[in-house]
Amino acid sequence: MKCYELQGPSGIDGLALVDKPVPTPGDGEVLVRLKAATLNYRDLITVKGGYGSRQKFPLVPVSDGAGIVERVGPGVREFAAGDRVIGSFFEGWIGGEPSEAKMRSALGGSVDGVLSEYRLFPKHALVRTPEHLSDIEAAALPCAGLTAWSAVTKLGGVRPGQTVLTQGTGGVSLFAIQFAKMCGARVIATSSSDAKIERLKKLGADFTLNYRTTPDWGKKAREWSIHGVDLVVEVGGVGTLNESIRAVRIGGTIAFIGVLAGPPPPDLRLPLMVMQQQRLQGVTVGSVEDLQAMVDAITVNGMKPVIDRTFRFDQVRDAFAHMESGAHFGKVAIEIG
Template sequence: MKCYELQGPDGIDGLALVDKPVPEPGDGQVLVRLRAATLNYRDLLTVKGGYGSRQKFPLVPASDGAGVIERVGPNVREFAAGDRVIGSFFESWIAGEPSEAKMRSALGGAVDGVLSEYRIFPKHALVRTPKHLSDIEAAALPCAGLTAWSATVKLGSVKPGQTVLTQGTGGVSLFALQFAKMCGARVIATSSSDAKIERLKQLGADFTLNYRATPDWGKKAREWSGHGVDLVVEVGGVGTLNESIRATRIGGTIAFIGVLAGPPPSDLRLPLMVMQQQRLQGVTVGSVEDLQAMVDAIAACRMKPVIDKIFPFDQAKQAFAHMESGAHFGKVAIEID
């Protein structure tokens, strides 16, 4: 089988297409013929050596994949050859609260990921693909989709009539917009591109802000919502945290996910967060049980992930470069065929 492998933190050019034997599933294991993968910013960080000495090499990158079961090992009765499945981001986090042990097995980081023609999964780390989704669409769900689900539904507890603010047009932000609308919430969406803002409106955003044209977007969001937003899905990190604090209502929540916006400002408004009794909630994907809950909701609502561009398997490097450019709207996908 062919797979991409990183031998060290050499950047996108260090991705090597190598040949390996097709593995055999053991007791309680499943061999999946992967059909698609999608990229997250975390995958780009991994390729560029952003995790330092903690990074495992050699490594098959990318966490988000979907495919078809080729064959099952002994004592696997839950699945059969031909079933379409999605792999969970954390193979050992089956349910309940997170722990160090449960979060050790992150695909494409601590263990090999999915940028491969075949991969062995433990049976407990798989969920069935919703019938209305293609494999490429399903491959968007394990990290970006579940992170947005955890931020808005599981941890954010978004309710009808509340207001959610999303940042940008990457995978997590667009999923958060879709899940917030699914819950009956209003959505304020930001972007630096007027063209992308028009697409955000088409997805259901109720109010949009160009954060380059409106640097005080937090103040504007607070004014539009009336008393401040109930939840900010914060993918920028400390670089955008000041405006997120400004946008959030007294007692509201900031779901803290990303590191896209660079270093913190010199006047970080943490005292304001304290005075307004806001909650800063870290979000790191979720469990297999959470993945199943999200998949069930997506199937019931027939929701479709937003796919930006699909690259063939032999152009995986170009897919990473496209994501690095920031030009994408939604998920960057790789078809493994």
Template sequence: TVLTQGTGGVSLFALQFAKMCGARVIATSSSDAKIARLKQLGADVTLNYKTTPDWGKKVRELTGRGVDLVVEVGGVGTLNESIRATRIGGTIAFIGVLAGPASSDSRLPLMVMQQQRLQGVTVGSIEDLQALCDGISMHGVKPVIDKVFAFDEVKDAFAHMASGAHFGKIAIAIG
């Protein structure tokens, strides 16, 4: 079972790859409209983290033990709930820092007690990229593109990203 956070490009690719591998996916968003789109992409369970601020606890209740893997894009601002959502011995793949600073006391002691792993994730090796490309090609995975901006609209692209209105990748056309 994999938990993905939000509806940015990384999170949507994580959802697609997890489904490609046969995993059950729990996905979160702050928007009910985006949650409907997550379901269309194959999310098995969805949670609105604005209306369910203790979503980590809810995930643990839904699964009975917690998820095997969290794709953590929020950073320390969402880490406490990710720790709560992760099963004993599970892994949190720490990819982003979108949620800002932690809003409460750290649950790191819980992480230790549950023998969880916090794995920093960055760009992988050339071999990792080739395996990723092979999997994408074999399974026909297509990136979710929210909007393409012209190169001279870069400021608008950043403003669109900052608004949080996007669902998937924001692209900038060159040339």
């Protein structure tokens, strides 16, 4: 089988296409013929060696994949050849509260990922693909989809009539818009592109802000929502945290996910967060049970992920470069089959 492998922190150009034998499933294992993968910003950091000494090499990168069961090992009755499946981001986090042990097996980080024609999965780490989704659409769910689901529904507890603010047009942010609307919430969405803002409106955003032309977007969002927003899906990180704090209502929540916006400002408004009793909630994907709950909701609502562009398996470097450019709207996908 062919797969991409990182031998070291040498960047996008260091991705090597190598040949390996197709593995044989053992007890409780499922061999999946991968059909599609999608990229997350975390994958780009990994390829560039951004995790330093914690990074495993050699490594098959990328966490999010979907495919078809090729063979099952002894003791597997939950799946059969031909079943369409999605792999969970954390193979060892089946359910319950997170722990160091449960979060140790992160695909494309501490263990090999899905940028491969075949991969073995433990049977407990697989979820059936919703019938209305293609393999490419399904491959968008394990990290970006589940992170947004956890931020909005599981940890954010968004209810009808509440207001959610999202940042940018990456996978997590667009999923967050879709899940917020599914919950009956209003959405404020930001972007630096007026063209992308028009697409955000079509996706369901009720109020939009260009954060380049409106640098005090947090203040504007608070004014529009009257008392402040209930939840900010914070993908920018400390670089955008000040405006997120300004946007959130007293007692509201900032779901802290990303690191896209660079270093913190010198006048970080943490005292305001304290005075307004806001909650800063870290979000790191979710469990297999969470993935199943999200898939069930997507199936009932007929929701479809937003796919920006699909690259062939021999265009993996181009896919990473496209994501790095920031030009994408939604998920950057790779067709493996």
